[in-house]
Amino acid sequence: MQSTAAAESAPTTVPASTFVEIAPRELQARVARGELVLVDVREPDEHARERIAGARLLPLSRFNADAAASWVSPGQGVAFHCRGGRRSLDACRMASSLAARGIVVHNMTGGIDAWKKDALPVELDTKVSGISIMRQVQLVVGVLALTGSALALFVDPRFVAIPAFLGAGLTFAGATGTCALASLLGLMPWNRAAGGAKSCSTGT
Numbered sequence: 001m002q003s004t005a006a007a008e009s010a011p012t013t014v015p016a017s018t019f020v021e022i023a024p025r026e027l028q029a030r031v032a033r034g035e036l037v038l039v040d041v042r043e044p045d046e047h048a049r050e051r052i053a054g055a056r057l058l059p060l061s062r063f064n065a066d067a068a069a070s071w072v073s074p075g076q077g078v079a080f081h082c083r084g085g086r087r088s089l090d091a092c093r094m095a096s097s098l099a100a101r102g103i104v105v106h107n108m109t110g111g112i113d114a115w116k117k118d119a120l121p122v123e124l125d126t127k128v129s130g131i132s133i134m135r136q137v138q139l140v141v142g143v144l145a146l147t148g149s150a151l152a153l154f155v156d157p158r159f160v161a162i163p164a165f166l167g168a169g170l171t172f173a174g175a176t177g178t179c180a181l182a183s184l185l186g187l188m189p190w191n192r193a194a195g196g197a198k199s200c201s202t203g204t
Contacts (some may be wrong), residue, residue, distance in 0.1 A: 017091035079106035
């Protein structure tokens with residue numbers, strides 16, 4: 001399990017040589033000229049709600065560098081984006097092997113949030129409603145952690161196992177980019193219309 005806001009204060013360290021930072025306006029111009037392929041590494045429900053026109057979808061939870069490379073024509077580079085820039089940094093790290101194929105990897109600084117701050121257009125689907133998978137994961141984990149801590153403090157110290165289990169789950173999710181809780185929530189009826197999700201990334 002990973003939780004969106006938490007990771008903003010703990011950026012992933014990615015060797016600078018493996019990718020190039022690119023601002024939204026420059027990215028838009030280079031995509032329009034056919035120099036870059038834009039890839040959205042958010043989850044399907046996020047992409048369904050709001051997306052940059054023409055962006056390919058390759059969720060970080062199912063990230064595969066070969067899949068990204070398959071969309072790139074000779075002479076093109078690839079640019080990854082997410083909501084705020086954390087998950088796309090992880091994608092850059094996971095796609096470091098593309099450099100050996102002559103594909104320059106870019107990270108869109110600030111994600112789709114920065115894109116919108118620059119008044120660049122996005123596509124919205126008003127039919128997709130409800131809370132995103134990521135926020136659902138945050139709410140479930142938060143409630144369980146608070147409940148477990150309260151039970152350990154006032155009822156039985158052994159209830160500390162609940163927040164400890166959640167902490168282990170977050171650690172595993174942070175290392176692998178996947179979690180069972182997000183997969184389970186993605187199967188719920190209220191999430192199926194938005195395409196579900198396979199991860200609970202703490203990134204944005």
